[in-house]
Every structure is written in structure tokens, then in C-alpha cells.
Amino acid sequence: MTPPAGAVRRARSRARDATLVDTEHPLEPFWRGIIACRLLTLVTVVGVTLYHLRTGYESPAAAIGVLVVMAGWTAVTSWGYLGGLPGAPDVRGRLALADLGVCVAVMATTPWIVTTAHLDDGGPGMGSIWTSGAVLACAVAFRIRGGLLAAAVISVALVLSKDRFGALELGDIQLLVLAGLTVGYGSLVLERAAARLRRLAAEQAAAAERERLTRAVHDGVLQVLAHVQRRGAELGGGAAELGLLAAEQETSLRALLSGPGTTDAAGRRDLAAALRQLASGRVTVSAPGHAVELAATAAGELEGAVRAALANVALHAGRDAHAWVLVEELAGAIEVSVRDDGPGIPDGRLAEAEAEGRMGVSRSIRGRVEDIGGTLRLDTGPDLGTEWVIRLDRGTA
Incomplete structure (x- = not known):
């Protein structure tokens, strides 16, 4: 029995109010969190780059150009991670992969833009913590596996672009892996919880519909079917088959009102x-x-x-x-x-x-x-x- 859409919406609304989880779009808070993280890290990278612009970069103009690209890409991903146009298909998974590629490209400019002395002093390469946004996006889009693979890609790009592997790089890699694992696991748990809530809402709606049908049908229809069954057996002939059909429908109706087994x-x-x-x-x-x-x-x-x-x-x-x-x-x-x-x-x-x-x-x-x-x-x-x-x-x- 399929419950009415209105009953399902009311049940889902009650579940959402009780848990503060949007069962239809459970990962939306994560996507908005990625946007906020991206904006904050962009501001940080811009400030650090401008502070060291004259002493830490071989080509200050190229560094400014990369910052402009990062700002533009942040705007693109922010719009995309919000869901894009209403009614458009969800392409955030593909956008997260593109984000990963852009971050690697930004990091690849480090050897030509950042001076070796600046890197030796512990200075960041191009992109810096801004690139962690791609790890978070892949973790939300593809769960644990996506977060770990994205963290591995950014980590390799970090080591290759700076041409060194020290305590500073090791710490950055650990943070990337931890972020990908944590956000990926959180996305998986939240998605499963939302699926359970959707099933619960559907079951509640079905129970409410069964209760409504029980009140409407009551025992009148069942009694008529039982009477037809008995009279058919007494009359025999073609009436016997009519009684058999009435018995089937009585059994089916009772099972329907008592609640059929749910489908997973x-x-x-x-x-x-x-x-x-x-x-x-x-x-x-x-x-x-x-x-x-x-x-x-x-x-x-x-x-x-x-x-x-x-x-x-x-x-x-x-x-x-x-x-x-x-x-x-x-x-x-x-x-x-x-x-x-x-x-x-x-x-x-x-x-x-x-x-x-x-x-x-x-x-x-x-x-x-x-x-x-x-x-x-x-x-x-x-x-x-x-x-x-x-x-x-x-x-x-």
C-alpha cells in the first residue's frame, strides 16, 4: 500500500523537526561548510601572499595572477556546491574532481613563482591551505574513499611542488588525511541516518493510512465478505467460487489493515x-x-x-x-x-x-x-x- 504524498511529507516534517536533519538532502550542511572553509582559507592565503609578495616570490605579478584564478574558482565552486540552478542535475561530484585538478594545477606553479629561500624558511607554496577544500569536497561527494584518495593526490602534489619532505610537509599531510577521513566518515554516517529516517517516515505514513482505512472500512465490508463466503458454500455451484473469491478478499483485506510486511x-x-x-x-x-x-x-x-x-x-x-x-x-x-x-x-x-x-x-x-x-x-x-x-x-x- 502506497501512502499519500501528504502523509509522507507530514511524517518527514515531524522527523526533521525532531532531529534537525533534512532527510532528502542530508549533506547540504557539509557543502555549505566547505564553502565557508574555502572563503576563509582564500582570505588567509591572499593575506600571506601579499605580506611576502616582494621577498618571497620570483614573479609577484604571476603570484597575483594565481590569486585571481583562485578567487574566481572559489566563486565557481561556491555556486556549484550550493547546488547550482534550481532543478538542475546534481553535478557536485564531478565539480569536486575538477576542484581537485585545479588545486593540483595551482600547486604546480610553486617552483616558478615561490623563491627557494622562502620555502626553506617554512613559507607556503602556491595554494597552501586553500587546496584542502578539494579534499573536503571529495570526501563529501565520495565518502571515505574519496576523501582519502583526494588527500593522497594533494599530498603528492605538495611534496613534488615544494621539492622537499620535512616535518612541516609531514604535518600538512597528516592534517589532509585526517580531514578526508573524518569528513568522509561523517558524510557516510549522516547519509545512512537520513535513509533510516526516510524509511521511518514512510512506515509512519503507511501506519497512519492503515489507521484511516481501518476507520473507513471498519467491520462492515469484512462482515459482508464473510457472509458471501458462507452463503456461497451453502449454495454450491457457481456461488461456491464466488464464496471462494470473497474469502480471498476478506483475508487480503484483513492482512492489509493489519499492516503488510515492509519492503527494504x-x-x-x-x-x-x-x-x-x-x-x-x-x-x-x-x-x-x-x-x-x-x-x-x-x-x-x-x-x-x-x-x-x-x-x-x-x-x-x-x-x-x-x-x-x-x-x-x-x-x-x-x-x-x-x-x-x-x-x-x-x-x-x-x-x-x-x-x-x-x-x-x-x-x-x-x-x-x-x-x-x-x-x-x-x-x-x-x-x-x-x-x-x-x-x-x-x-x-
């Missing part, structure tokens, strides 16, 4: 949890204590086949009949059996029903199982009850 981000559902919802005073469900995960489509069709089999029990085996549903995990397969203690199905009864155009079993059980690549076996006989055995290979699920 990988599109899988817990079959065991879904079938446990079918348990009642006359139906016993035995399933593994852990999740039995299948593709959502396969799990839904298996659940529908089991419901149809239980509807047959209620319709043909009598009100006092008991049914048992067993879920087993075998080597490379899943097996679901539905057994009852009714009188069984007489020989030729299914073929006769199909010949008469009553397709209840064929459509509701066999059709569902075949659609997902499973196999169906029927064991029945007078005074033996009926057992449907559904087998589905893991490879098809």
Missing part, C-alpha cells in the same frame, strides 16, 4: 513475517525465527497463494477444520506447505471444476506459483486432508 531498500520482503500475520484460532503458522527474505514480488505471490489455500480450507473443509502453514529453508530453496485436517479433495474434482470454468485453484494458487518460477505439489485423499506444497528455488527469488 533492496526490494526484498520477509516472507516469514508476512505469513505469520495469517495465523488465527484455526490457522497455525510455523516459520523460522529469523527473516526469510525474498524479492518483494515473489514474497507477495507466495503470500497470495497461501491465502488462497487457506480460503479453500475455510470454504470446503468446514468451520471446524484446522490448517497448518509451515515455512522451511532448504538447501538452495524455500518450501511452504499448507495442510488441513478436512475430508480431502475427491479424485477428479479439480479437473471437473476447471472443465466447468471454475478456475479458483488454478488461478489463485497454481498461477501465482508458476508466475514466479516455483513448483506446486498436491497431496490429498479421502480422510487424509489436503496439503499444498510450494517450492521456490533461491535463484528465482
Whole structure:
């Protein structure tokens, strides 16, 4: 059941107010932080460069030119890291890679612009701490791996451009690696937290919608379906199939109102949890204590086949009949059996029903199982009850 968009928005709003996290764009604070860092480091680099302009640079004009390029690129990245034009695709990952390339190019100008004496005195090369912004951007865009790789690239460029590796350079490299690792890890954690909040918001919205439907449907519709089921069994013939369909819809509606199993981000559902919802005073469900995960489509069709089999029990085996549903995990397969203690199905009864155009079993059980690549076996006989055995290979699920 898909909850209304309004319910999802309200649930997400409540989650956002409680956690101060934008679940749709959780990394926006990081991008804004990178912009602030870039601006502050640019001001610092400009001040240091102007202070040493006459004594520390072979070509002061070239140093000013590089500062102009840095200022222009800071404006470009600031606009891009804010998201660019409204509605435009998010290209911040590619912009972060371009940022890394520009920073390396700026650092590469060091041997031609900065004097050797200035570097020997511990002076910075071109770009200096401004280039750390590219490490932070790659960490946010590509998480831990991106932050560490960007830190490695900037570190190599630092050593090669200054043509030395001392305590000062080692300290800078350590800070770059630490920044890339920390910001990358923080981005990963925040993104996962936002995904959990989105799932929680969707579940809350679905629960609210189920509550609304329960109030709207109440027991009136369910009682009518149950009455049609009983009268169909009493009248027989074509009315019996109508009663079977009513029983299926009653079971489906009750399961829907009680809350169906949720589908995870990988599109899988817990079959065991879904079938446990079918348990009642006359139906016993035995399933593994852990999740039995299948593709959502396969799990839904298996659940529908089991419901149809239980509807047959209620319709043909009598009100006092008991049914048992067993879920087993075998080597490379899943097996679901539905057994009852009714009188069984007489020989030729299914073929006769199909010949008469009553397709209840064929459509509701066999059709569902075949659609997902499973196999169906029927064991029945007078005074033996009926057992449907559904087998589905893991490879098809």
C-alpha cells in the first residue's frame, strides 16, 4: 500500500523537526561548510601572499595572477556546491574532481613563482591551505574513499611542488588525511541516518493510512465478505467460487489493515513475517525465527497463494477444520506447505471444476506459483486432508 504524498511529507516534517536533519538532502550542511572553509582559507592565503609578495616570490605579478584564478574558482565552486540552478542535475561530484585538478594545477606553479629561500624558511607554496577544500569536497561527494584518495593526490602534489619532505610537509599531510577521513566518515554516517529516517517516515505514513482505512472500512465490508463466503458454500455451484473469491478478499483485506510486511531498500520482503500475520484460532503458522527474505514480488505471490489455500480450507473443509502453514529453508530453496485436517479433495474434482470454468485453484494458487518460477505439489485423499506444497528455488527469488 502506497501512502499519500501528504502523509509522507507530514511524517518527514515531524522527523526533521525532531532531529534537525533534512532527510532528502542530508549533506547540504557539509557543502555549505566547505564553502565557508574555502572563503576563509582564500582570505588567509591572499593575506600571506601579499605580506611576502616582494621577498618571497620570483614573479609577484604571476603570484597575483594565481590569486585571481583562485578567487574566481572559489566563486565557481561556491555556486556549484550550493547546488547550482534550481532543478538542475546534481553535478557536485564531478565539480569536486575538477576542484581537485585545479588545486593540483595551482600547486604546480610553486617552483616558478615561490623563491627557494622562502620555502626553506617554512613559507607556503602556491595554494597552501586553500587546496584542502578539494579534499573536503571529495570526501563529501565520495565518502571515505574519496576523501582519502583526494588527500593522497594533494599530498603528492605538495611534496613534488615544494621539492622537499620535512616535518612541516609531514604535518600538512597528516592534517589532509585526517580531514578526508573524518569528513568522509561523517558524510557516510549522516547519509545512512537520513535513509533510516526516510524509511521511518514512510512506515509512519503507511501506519497512519492503515489507521484511516481501518476507520473507513471498519467491520462492515469484512462482515459482508464473510457472509458471501458462507452463503456461497451453502449454495454450491457457481456461488461456491464466488464464496471462494470473497474469502480471498476478506483475508487480503484483513492482512492489509493489519499492516503488510515492509519492503527494504533492496526490494526484498520477509516472507516469514508476512505469513505469520495469517495465523488465527484455526490457522497455525510455523516459520523460522529469523527473516526469510525474498524479492518483494515473489514474497507477495507466495503470500497470495497461501491465502488462497487457506480460503479453500475455510470454504470446503468446514468451520471446524484446522490448517497448518509451515515455512522451511532448504538447501538452495524455500518450501511452504499448507495442510488441513478436512475430508480431502475427491479424485477428479479439480479437473471437473476447471472443465466447468471454475478456475479458483488454478488461478489463485497454481498461477501465482508458476508466475514466479516455483513448483506446486498436491497431496490429498479421502480422510487424509489436503496439503499444498510450494517450492521456490533461491535463484528465482
